[in-house]
Amino acid sequence: MLLISAGVLLQFLAKKFQIDFVIPDSTIELMGTFGLILIVLEASLDLKLEKEEIPTVKNAFYAALLILTITSISIALLIQWWLGTSFKNSLITAIPLAVTSSAIAIPSVSFLTKKIREFIIYEATFSDIIGILFFNYVIQDKLLNIVTVQNFILNVIIITLVSLAGSFILLYLINRIPGHVKFYLILGIL
Known part of the structure; x- marks a missing residue:
């Protein structure tokens, strides 16, 4: 939230003082991807992928897929009903809101038990990945x-x-x- 607020404030100040402040979309996309990779890597340092963990990984994948699908469609239908936009445009808006962000979930689980912490880390990671793939598919x-x-x-x-x-x-x-x-x-x- 702090980074988003700082970005909004900097853009406001740049417009107010007529400073041409343009960052290419490719740079923003690269920085976002890099940040996501760092968050996931930092969380995965505590994980050990062993044979006993395979059911947890599968359940986390299915949970991420189910939660993302149901939440995206529900939010898209709500946006479509409320704003009267097309379902596709509503879905494009809904997908980022439906993703269980690893940037929020992973740092928040340090006080939970090991099994629950691992499940949430896997689920948030899968949610990010599936969300990005789903979003890239929908914007076509x-x-x-x-x-x-x-x-x-x-x-x-x-x-x-x-x-x-x-x-x-x-x-x-x-x-x-x-x-x-x-x-x-x-x-x-x-």
Whole structure:
């Protein structure tokens, strides 16, 4: 909230004093993605993915998907009814409101039990990822067009393959680099 308020205040002051203050959208998107990655990485340092955790991860994924879907559609219908906009525009507005933000959820769970804390971290992480994918799908020109659905599925497959390849490379580096400095090196590379 502090960062949003600071941004609004800076924009107001820039307009008031006629300062041309333009940040490219690509820079804003990059900074947002970087911030999200740092939040998720910081939270994941406490997690250990073991065989016993697989049901928790699955349940967190399904919970994130269900909560995001139901909440997005409910908020979109409310916005459509209240403002009289199209369902697509209402859904574009609703998706960011429906995401269980890891920026809020992850720092808030430190006092909870380990099992609940892990579930919330996984759920918030999945909610962020699914929310971004869902939002990028909805902002395309035609929602239920064959080409749009194919592009969406192709993007998900590419993202999954790149993520898996990157994860295996990082695991290989972690196992090959001796000493305790390896985690700082890998985080520095990221």
